[in-house]
Amino acid sequence: MGITIKDIAQIAGVSTSTVSLIMSGKGYVSGDTREKVQKIIDEYNYRPLRSARQLASNKTGNIGFIISDVHLSRSEAFYSRILLGAELEARNYDAYLLLSTVRADLDVPRNIPRFLKGRDIDGVIVAGSVPHDLIKYILKENIPMVLIDFKVENLKIDTVFMDNRSGIHQAVEHLVKQNIRQIGFIGGSNYHPSIRERFEGYQTGMEKNGLGNIARNKDYTYLIDDETSAEIGAKGISSVLKSASELEAVICVNDTTALGCLQQLREQRKRIPEDIAVIGFDDNYYASVMHPPLSSIYVPKVEMGMAAMKLLMERIENRKQLCQTRVIPVELVVRESSMQNHII
Template sequence: MATIYDVSVLAGVSLATVSRVMNKNAKVSEKTTQKVLDAMKQLGYRPNAIAQSLASNRSNSVGILVSELHGPFYGSMMSGIEAELRTAEKHVIIAAGHSEEALEKDGIEFLISRRCDALILHVEAVSDEYLIELVNGDIPIVLINRYIAEIANHCISLNNELGGYYATKALLEQGHREFAYISGPSWKMDAQDRLSGHQRALTEFNVPYDATLTFEGDYQETGGSKGISYLLKQSRPFTALICANDEMALGAMTVIREKGMMIPEDISIMGFDNIFLSQFIHPKLSTIDYPIKQMGKMAASWTLKNTFNQAEQEITHIFTPSLVMRDSTRPV
């Protein structure tokens, strides 16, 4: 097996020069760099990443923990993170926590054990106290889609309450006064905030909140289909349905069509997230844009700036949602 010494002999350069080429040191001329690369290729030599990591105290990798690996929301988030880090020649290691405390902690410990230089965490089940202690440790950590006041400079989050407010206000302005609501899991902070925004808009327009027309969903299509089935059995009229995310809205729309009802003629529907599919279904879904890909890029920029000193841009910590009106809603 070829060694770095063999490369230096074949290329006719010192060991230090070979090391500089492997570490992409700009001080080595293009001609010398090519000689070293040619020698490495000829000998079939590949640098030992583990040895390099131990020598430099850097693995050039960033650990990412997400709640799930499936679905357009998490796909967009991971795509944004990876694209930004790849541009800076950093690699990612991904683990899933499945919104369970034990699994989230296990995933974090795994990423730390892989000598990741920093961690980007999308976690929901672990406590604020646990995360505050983690942030005060040795590894740079940034949280995405979570806000903790004590470590606000380590958080990249969305104003979910404002998004919930925008969603309901838009339909109120179209004349709707009878609302049904499918929320996310009640223990999740973003679900609580979106429902709070919904209630704030109702209060602003002097429309009473009807708890009997609220269903707790699961942020998946099944939650939407179960939710609308439950709501239609309540024998209470509503002209507008607001879903706390687009996936549940898609599930609800399927059931509504199966029951022979029309969207938006019979029921106007509003989602949340603005996932890729929302603009291609029929009718196109009105929703709240959640710039999760941009937030993923921002979390990566935070990591590059605070871990590798490679980013100069100003970090945005709280993103603002925006309203996207399409064909699934109409005035009363």
């Protein structure tokens, strides 16, 4: 029913090879022929059938996007924005994005995303943490892959990351500039690479400002190696408040944690930011509408998805190139929750 390359070739009075060459932009075709054929292609609105193209060229034009089910449906919309970026960028390569969610208890290799088994993709983007076995499987199968906001030790894989350390450094400096020095940290240290980096950022940032003794004092930190949640924030601030009575400010590993922290502080009748300043990380929608509005480190999520897609395409083009890590810059957004001395 659709129009085929044969039809176009016949109408244009050329061979199908020529039409194919023109469609793909490869090989040499004279300007005249090209123009003539292109006109007919446009006129008939011809689009090559993907499956035929795939079969003949042994390329699928599909990119797999793998994400854990809990991450995709988390409220921060963090990963769905990354997904959005990947999809946007895919268009520039005329690629389709195949989505597959995986569970944490994935049974590799029995239960892996189908497109991996069927080889229906040219490469995959993995966003956030997934079972290590899955990563190893993809590597073993030699399928081009880019990780976003995830790392697996000792494995050479292209990665897109945000500059977690710089983000926390910005937060620390913003506080120090206000003469706030008793700064705590709530979150985790090891559950996820980004979480680890944020904690390290806290340590090094404090160190740089001559506050290493505080950062090393465990009274000032609350670390739980688990999926982040508002609950951790609430428990964390209670705990730190008890152990470090001098506390003036707290940096939370992300906005969700900060939310719980804010609530707990309110229940304890602490004024924010007068008694305790609070800073989050991610800068999601809720940060700006929290009470008070939350200072947070903005992460350009869409850009991360786009960067990953670009990197993957480079990898597919040139499978031998050295592994790269793209670090996406982040930026502190100051709001009421951390403006203790009202100097922005």
